[in-house]
Amino acid sequence: MSKARGLADLGNVYDDGALSNRNLLINSAMQVAQRGTSATLTSGNFTLDRFKVQSSLLDNLVGTMTQDSDAPDGFANSLKITTTTVETAIAADEYFYVTQFIEAQNLQRLSFGSSAAKDITVSFWIKSTQTGVFAVSLYTADNAGIANSTYTISSASTWEYKTITFTGDTARAINNDNGLGMYVNFHLAAGTNFNSDPTDEAFEAYSDAKWAGGHVQNGVITTASATWQITGIQLEAGDTATPFEHRSYSDELARCQRYFQKQISTSSETSLSFCRGQGFASGSAYVYFEHPVEMRTKPSLSSSIASVGNLGALAANGGGMGISALTTVSAWSSVYTTVISLTVSSGTFTAGQATELDAGGNSGAFLSFDAEL
Amino acid sequence: MDNMNITSAQYIEDMDGNNASIKATIDGQELSVPLDPANRHYAEIMRQVEAGTLVVTEAD
Numbered sequence: 001m002s003k004a005r006g007l008a009d010l011g012n013v014y015d016d017g018a019l020s021n022r023n024l025l026i027n028s029a030m031q032v033a034q035r036g037t038s039a040t041l042t043s044g045n046f047t048l049d050r051f052k053v054q055s056s057l058l059d060n061l062v063g064t065m066t067q068d069s070d071a072p073d074g075f076a077n078s079l080k081i082t083t084t085t086v087e088t089a090i091a092a093d094e095y096f097y098v099t100q101f102i103e104a105q106n107l108q109r110l111s112f113g114s115s116a117a118k119d120i121t122v123s124f125w126i127k128s129t130q131t132g133v134f135a136v137s138l139y140t141a142d143n144a145g146i147a148n149s150t151y152t153i154s155s156a157s158t159w160e161y162k163t164i165t166f167t168g169d170t171a172r173a174i175n176n177d178n179g180l181g182m183y184v185n186f187h188l189a190a191g192t193n194f195n196s197d198p199t200d201e202a203f204e205a206y207s208d209a210k211w212a213g214g215h216v217q218n219g220v221i222t223t224a225s226a227t228w229q230i231t232g233i234q235l236e237a238g239d240t241a242t243p244f245e246h247r248s249y250s251d252e253l254a255r256c257q258r259y260f261q262k263q264i265s266t267s268s269e270t271s272l273s274f275c276r277g278q279g280f281a282s283g284s285a286y287v288y289f290e291h292p293v294e295m296r297t298k299p300s301l302s303s304s305i306a307s308v309g310n311l312g313a314l315a316a317n318g319g320g321m322g323i324s325a326l327t328t329v330s331a332w333s334s335v336y337t338t339v340i341s342l343t344v345s346s347g348t349f350t351a352g353q354a355t356e357l358d359a360g361g362n363s364g365a366f367l368s369f370d371a372e373l
Numbered sequence: 374m375d376n377m378n379i380t381s382a383q384y385i386e387d388m389d390g391n392n393a394s395i396k397a398t399i400d401g402q403e404l405s406v407p408l409d410p411a412n413r414h415y416a417e418i419m420r421q422v423e424a425g426t427l428v429v430t431e432a433d
Contacts, residue, residue, distance in 0.1 A: 042400070042401075043376075044377065045399075045400075056376075153417065163400070178411060179411070280388060281388075283378065284388055286388075296411070296415075297407075297409050297411035297412045298407040298409040298411075298412055299407070299412070300404040300405065300406045300412060300414045300415075301404065301405040302402055302403065302404050306403060326395055326405060327385045327393060327396065327405050328393070328394045328405040328406075329393045329394065329408050330393055330394050330407040330408040331386050331387065331391065331393065333407060334389075340405075341385075341387065341388070341393065354418050370404070370413075371412065372413060372416070373413060
């Protein structure tokens with residue numbers, strides 16, 4: 001890029017109101033993986049924080065979604081889809097895509113639903129064993145608007161940089177709240193019910209045919225061992241794709257923790273103490289998990305009890321206890337603190353005595369908190 | 374476009390006997406879901422209850 005072009009682009013970005021914090025997406029350099037670095041392609045599954053796969057009515061597909069160290073210059077990681085067992089055919093009512101949901105209040109800079117609505121540009125690095133035409137769509141949830149476009153992978157197994165600009169939506173506003181504002185969808189397969197409408201980078205009223213409008217290449221999930229990788233995704237206001245805005249790991253982690261938090265014990269932390277609280281009766285105690293970042297909503301709680309074994313707690317005499325179930329207590333909890341009721345399987349609490357919840361001698365013991373959109 | 378498979382749901386009471394949360398199995402994962410309409414799991418449970426496709430059983 002020439003210096004003159006760079007200065008011109010900088011001027012455009014300034015006009016669009018964002019010299020920093022331009023990227024509306026989180027973790028799009030694929031750094032943070034609190035849930036782990038590999039997951040199956042079951043619809044709704046996350047691997048890398050904030051990114052998940054969604055599908056409808058697939059019959060055969062088995063594969064993985066992983067954090068991979070193969071990435072273009074300037075990046076350390078990518079999100080990789082690998083097909084193990086192929087989907088034998090894509091029926092009209094089937095689809096598969098990778099998506100990130102954006103919180104509505106973070107999209108207010110776009111001024112959608114007004115004459116000042118700003119264009120949006122998405123840029124990304126992409127690599128696949130399958131060449132061809134793939135769809136990208138933006139769906140605004142509050143008032144069901146959709147815009148879609150396509151990109152073409154020209155060379156197999158080669159990193160390519162793509163940019164797409166969508167026209168701002170003057171008709172449909174995005175609520176200024178903590179709800180779901182926008183889907184950012186990268187389509188990997190779509191039946192004819194979902195791809196038959198031509199692409200249109202201007203937002204329109206939603207219809208199924210626009211969901212993956214213009215999508216052609218389903219081969220990533222219909223070809224054994226096919227792969228698709230993406231990283232460096234930037235979604236920004238304006239009609240100009242600017243250089244990717246790199247953020248530190250700790251910055252990205254904190255952003256991710258608004259939606260998901262997990263603490264897990266390693267093999268050297270089998271007595272990891274998660275949080276502390278108080279016994280109320282011999283079989284009853286509440287502990288208080290203080291979240292390092294304010295969460296989007298009161299989160300759903302899950303633990304490793306079913307997979308790893310009972311967690312532990314301390315009795316008043318310092319002895320260990322077994323904890324076989326955890327329950328979040330809504331009326332005592334907030335976006336800052338989750339209060340957890342403990343079910344005792346062995347040992348007894350003493351009313352009024354302090355206690356704590358720990359890993360119970362297990363490696364891989366965890367608590368996780370989900371406030372995703 | 375975002376359908377959760379909910380196979381069980383039961384209210385759990387706090388120490389005062391009030392409903393404190395819902396113990397649910399969603400997409401194969403057991404979760405303790407707070408009674409918060411902004412929580413995606415609670416919202417989906419209530420949507421399915423409203424649609425008549427799910428019943429949240431009372432606490433034991």
